[in-house]
Amino acid sequence: MARWAAEAVARDQMVLFAPTLDAVIGPDHPVRLFDEILAVQDWSAWEAAYPHDRGQPPIHPRVVASAILYGLSQGIRSSRRLEWACGNAFDFYWLVGGRSIDHATFCAFRTRFGRPLKDLFVQLGRTALAMGVARLNRVVLDGTRVKANCRREGLTAEAIARHLAALEAQVEGMLAEAQAADAREEDLYGGDGGGSGLPGELADLQQRRERLAQALAAAEAIDAKRAKRRDAPDAPARVPVTDPEAKVLPNKEGGHAPNYTPTVVVEGHGGLIVDADVLADEAESSATVPSVDRVAEAFGTHPEALAADGAFATGAALTALAAREIEAYMPVDDRASGASNPAEREDPRRPVTQAQWANLPRDAQQKNLSKRAFIYDEQADAYICPMGRDLPFAKTRTYRRRGGERGTYRVYRCGSCADCPLRGACLPRRSARRSIFRDEHEAQREAMRVRLGTPAAQAMASLRRWRAEGTLGVLKAVMGVRQFLLRGRQKVRTEWLWACTAFDLKKLVAAVGRLRRQFAAILA
Known part of the structure; x- marks a missing residue:
């Protein structure tokens, strides 16, 4: 007769003392360190955004932010999946203290706190530096392509203008109908007919008109910029209408689609991200100097050495890095x-x-x-x-x-x-x-060619492949950031910063856990 393992706890088994919520989570579960690290950060800027003189008491922003960051560390990006996890997964349920947080709250929260999120990102970096988990002597810079949240096909300025003209006529017709209806109601009821704002369908058309106007301006700007080039392509530019700030670029996986170009600066010791940004149509080289300057602004010092690939190595960037006494290691692209x-x-x-x-x-x-x-x-x-x-x-x-x-x-x-x-x-x-x-800038390029032949350059190149490319691989393959959920460069920047903050927090949790185990072994 076959034997099978019995269930650990019978579903109808009564217990004398019900376990507490805290007892459900093991003492070494990483969610405890997530909560512990976030609890000691400064949340005053987040708290200041909430009114406390009316309505129900709000959920503390640390609770909502903790759920979003922990979800990202587990590969959960969808607000609906996050809502489900907070009500059904023990670790999420413990983290939010059994609170019920719906997906709309998560959606609004993610785009509301861009500046405070940047402050939290810097706080975590400073914590890692103070603990010795991170060091700024050697950093690496890299970028990748992440698809925008819009259709692959874009429209030319001419096509957008046709759509906009048709929409303008439709909006004018609906406005005329709405005004006629208001006049009839006023004759029938007298005074104010009770309307408040535009009808729903008309409001949607107004929003669509604004998006088309923005896309038209973007397409015309690109065409005007191309016209000044000697090697201008014959075909007019195509712009994604739903996200005009995204640009049609080659995908990492092949083909072309509307993309953004996120960048990261990763410190070489512990692998924490110390700067994150998102580019639209700029060349990656435009991120080199601003990235190291933001690191200096956030942490009080410039890196001593920087490694990046040749896309970041313009002559102006090399000269600017030398002026900041940063030893750069970047292949100089001379197409030879x-x-x-x-x-x-x-x-x-x-x-x-x-x-x-x-x-x-x-x-x-x-x-x-x-x-x-x-x-x-x-x-x-x-x-x-x-x-x-x-x-x-x-x-x-x-x-x-x-x-x-x-x-x-x-x-x-x-x-x-x-x-x-x-x-x-x-x-x-x-x-x-x-x-x-x-x-x-040619003298800087020549010095770079000499420097790239040294053992230090080989070590920095290895560090770049390991730290920068590995970090982007984790963000895309493990945390699932292969396509942005939000639209518009500013919102996309905030979304990327959430992911990078979660990445750093996960690194910090692992480092703190490792240090505690080492101390426990010493004391044992």
Whole structure:
């Protein structure tokens, strides 16, 4: 006869002493540390947002925030699932003290406290620094793509204008009908007909009209910006109507869709996030300097060293980091192929041997010799080509890059290209002479190339892959932040900050638990 394990507690078993709610949660359950850590934070800014002179007493904001943060740490983002968990899961039920919190409360709460949430994020970081769990000597910066909460297909400015014109006509017709109805009611009842505000359907149309107007402005702005570029695409820009601030960008998983670009700065010791932001259409390089400045503002000091990928390494960013005495480790993107560079020879005046010509670095797009094949002579203020010939200074020009960066660069031009044996491999198409451009940040790029060959650079590159990419992987794969639930950049920023705060809190809970176990072992 088969035997099966009996139930631990019979459902109809009566008990003499009912267990307390606290007894249901084990002494080492992580939810206890979640509650303990959040209980000692400053909640005065949150409390100030509540009126206490009317209505029922509100639930303390720490309780609601604790449920949201704990839910995020468990991969629960939906407000309805959070409502269910608070009424059915023992750990959530214990955390909120048996209170009933509906999904609408969670929804409103998540977007209401952007500034206080940032303060809480900083408080947790300072707690980790004070405990020695986190350190700011080495940090890593990275970004990812997260889909926006809108349809994949966008509309052009022309299509949006057509939809807006049709909607305007519909709204005007409904307003005329509403005014006629008000006039009939006034004749029938006299005085005020009792209406209060727009009818529901008309109010929805008004909101839709506002969204279309915002999308139209965004599409026209993008088209105007594109028109100033030499390489402007022929097709007009398409803008997501439901979230015009999102931009159609390549997905990490392939294809294109409306996306935002969240960024994180992660400290290298404990892996806590010390800064978080969300970009829309800006290049990732625009986040480099503001990120480290926000870290300094929040924690009182700049990092000593920063690692990031090449997308963050503009010349202006390298110069700004050097001015802040931050040792940067970021690959400089010069689009050159080839690992070894025979142009970097002991005597630049001696031509590169013909056997090494095939190994000279080439531009990955143009296929001709890249700038790295030319050596700069600081004393002579000239470049030296692979054949040992000079490219002296010719003139100065100004530039404006796609991200809005402005500056000047110096032009160096060769006067002896006609009889050069490398002419075919060196000259760009339809050019009779080779020119090299050097902007005011080139010295920082050259110093970066030298630094990237050191053991410290290898260690920082390994740290970046481990800390930054691993952190983003946890946020997306474990915590489920693969698509934002909210719309609009400001709300999306707040949503990302909730997730990053929950990530840090989970790290802090694990660290405190580990320290307590170590102390207990020492005292035993």
